[in-house]
Amino acid sequence: MKLLIVEDQARTGQYLSQGLSEAGFATELAADGETGQHLALSGDHDLLILDVMLPGRNGWQILQAVRQAGLDTPVLFLTARDAVEDRVHGLELGADDYLVKPFAFSELLARVRSLLRRGASPSLDTTLSLADLRLDLIRRRAERAGQRIDLTAKEFALLELLLRRQGEVLPKSLIASQVWDMNFDSDTNVIEVAIRRLRLKIDDPHANKLIHTVRGMGYVLEERQD
Amino acid sequence: MKLLIVEDQARTGQYLSQGLSEAGFATELAADGETGQHLALSGDHDLLILDVMLPGRNGWQILQAVRQAGLDTPVLFLTARDAVEDRVHGLELGADDYLVKPFAFSELLARVRSLLRRGASPSLDTTLSLADLRLDLIRRRAERAGQRIDLTAKEFALLELLLRRQGEVLPKSLIASQVWDMNFDSDTNVIEVAIRRLRLKIDDPHANKLIHTVRGMGYVLEERQD
DNA sequence: AACTACCTGACAGGAAGATTACAACTTTGT
DNA sequence: ACAAAGTTGTAATCTTCCTGTCAGGTAGTT
Numbered sequence: 001m002k003l004l005i006v007e008d009q010a011r012t013g014q015y016l017s018q019g020l021s022e023a024g025f026a027t028e029l030a031a032d033g034e035t036g037q038h039l040a041l042s043g044d045h046d047l048l049i050l051d052v053m054l055p056g057r058n059g060w061q062i063l064q065a066v067r068q069a070g071l072d073t074p075v076l077f078l079t080a081r082d083a084v085e086d087r088v089h090g091l092e093l094g095a096d097d098y099l100v101k102p103f104a105f106s107e108l109l110a111r112v113r114s115l116l117r118r119g120a121s122p123s124l125d126t127t128l129s130l131a132d133l134r135l136d137l138i139r140r141r142a143e144r145a146g147q148r149i150d151l152t153a154k155e156f157a158l159l160e161l162l163l164r165r166q167g168e169v170l171p172k173s174l175i176a177s178q179v180w181d182m183n184f185d186s187d188t189n190v191i192e193v194a195i196r197r198l199r200l201k202i203d204d205p206h207a208n209k210l211i212h213t214v215r216g217m218g219y220v221l222e223e224r225q226d
Numbered sequence: 227m228k229l230l231i232v233e234d235q236a237r238t239g240q241y242l243s244q245g246l247s248e249a250g251f252a253t254e255l256a257a258d259g260e261t262g263q264h265l266a267l268s269g270d271h272d273l274l275i276l277d278v279m280l281p282g283r284n285g286w287q288i289l290q291a292v293r294q295a296g297l298d299t300p301v302l303f304l305t306a307r308d309a310v311e312d313r314v315h316g317l318e319l320g321a322d323d324y325l326v327k328p329f330a331f332s333e334l335l336a337r338v339r340s341l342l343r344r345g346a347s348p349s350l351d352t353t354l355s356l357a358d359l360r361l362d363l364i365r366r367r368a369e370r371a372g373q374r375i376d377l378t379a380k381e382f383a384l385l386e387l388l389l390r391r392q393g394e395v396l397p398k399s400l401i402a403s404q405v406w407d408m409n410f411d412s413d414t415n416v417i418e419v420a421i422r423r424l425r426l427k428i429d430d431p432h433a434n435k436l437i438h439t440v441r442g443m444g445y446v447l448e449e450r451q452d
Numbered sequence: 453a454a455c456t457a458c459c460t461g462a463c464a465g466g467a468a469g470a471t472t473a474c475a476a477c478t479t480t481g482t
Numbered sequence: 483a484c485a486a487a488g489t490t491g492t493a494a495t496c497t498t499c500c501t502g503t504c505a506g507g508t509a510g511t512t
Contacts, residue, residue, distance in 0.1 A: 153490095197489095
């Protein structure tokens with residue numbers, strides 16, 4: 001299993017490479033877009049990990065070139081937080097998954113393994129779901145019990161985070177760092193308000209609620225019978 | 227084996243550094259967040275010991291930077307008492323373990339050894355258990371005999387302490403310092419009440435009790451046959 | 453029995469979150 | 483370019499329920 005990592009920040013690239021090597025993958029590392037694309041087109045990688053922001057050619061361009069060349073290598077995108085458009089764009093161009101920086105290495109590893117497991121199949125999984133709730137990552141739209149729900153950027157980001165980590169109690173500090181670019185030292189209630197707005201759309205019209213408050217801690221997305 | 231300690235309080239840092247040196251580890255000590263992060267990112271440590279409260283950059287930020295750089299160095303967090311959110315946040319970001327100040331040096335040593343033994347594997351165990359009682363630190367929920375039990379913040383903190391130190395008799399003074407931010411000089415019975423409330427949820431509905439009172443000493447969590 | 457340590461149920465203050473309204477700012481359409 | 487509609491953060495108020503206190507009660511110890 002050989003992975004290509006295209007990442008311009010030397011340190012980041014180095015550690016991705018090292019970490020994945022230790023996890024048992026062969027890795028190749030490109031520090032800029034041109035060489036990255038060149039290597040990617042060689043076609044002998046099982047997975048591409050592309051940073052979006054790159055000198056030379058950006059991640060999208062590489063992805064596009066790869067797909068144009070008829071390669072269906074799975075692609076994992078590394079994107080900045082809050083850049084929803086980037087992600088959607090990436091998925092539209094045929095990326096298979098993406099990760100928002102900063103991320104835990106363990107999560108990267110999980111995604112990498114998942115992508116490799118389901119092979120280079122073009123069955124790109126662009127929806128997340130729980131119970132009768134579904135989230136379409138590309139159309140940026142949710143659906144509950146067949147009913148379509150349009151979401152705003154923030155609502156989308158929040159729901160996506162909740163869905164990806166369903167069952168886990170997400171501290172507000174974590175939510176703040178993933179969905180907003182803040183360290184949660186400020187005394188704001190944006191998160192509560194955002195949750196309220198999300199609930200209004202996905203929970204309020206239905207009997208079994210999915211978003212639950214854990215007082216003093218944060219929020220969970222999960223199905224509860226009672 | 228080289229350890230990096232990031233701790234701003236000179237005395238504490240000194241103490242840790244010296245103690246760990248004597249235990250046979252090579253140690254490096256940083257007194258503020260910036261130098262700490264800089265050193266941490268060099269990647270040539272086998273374990274990081276991070277204080278949460280730091281001038282410059284706090285422990286989380288360092289951890290985040292480290293994980294973002296793809297390093298999976300084990301991280302042991304030193305957090306203030308009563309900061310439940312801190313701990314969970316740390317675990318979410320990829321810390322492997324944490325210790326609540328003040329702590330016994332022996333315990334620090336035990337954790338350090340355990341972390342080094344299980345290597346840089348991200349196998350951080352997020353659940354504690356005893357008999358048919360389980361506590362999931364991420365989902366932030368207890369379970370007894372399959373039955374789910376919701377806990378409040380204080381109950382959770384208390385049960386976590388008891389579980390981490392199962393079999394030990396914990397003096398009330400210790401409990402007071404770990405779960406509350408108090409020196410236990412005051413004449414309050416918060417602890418008794420808190421224990422009562424915890425018992426109500428985890429012991430009262432079951433035959434074999436796990437929380438035991440040791441008159442004049444404190445409380446233990448353990449299984450007793452008779 | 454007396455003393456002490458701990459248990460128990462009730463209560464109230466207050467902290468955490470929910471909800472609503474509003475204003476600043478963007479986007480969209482004409 | 484202007485108006486209308488939509489999005490998002492801030493702030494004020496309301497609601498919920500957690501948690502410390504207190505006033506007895508109970509059980510262990512001498």
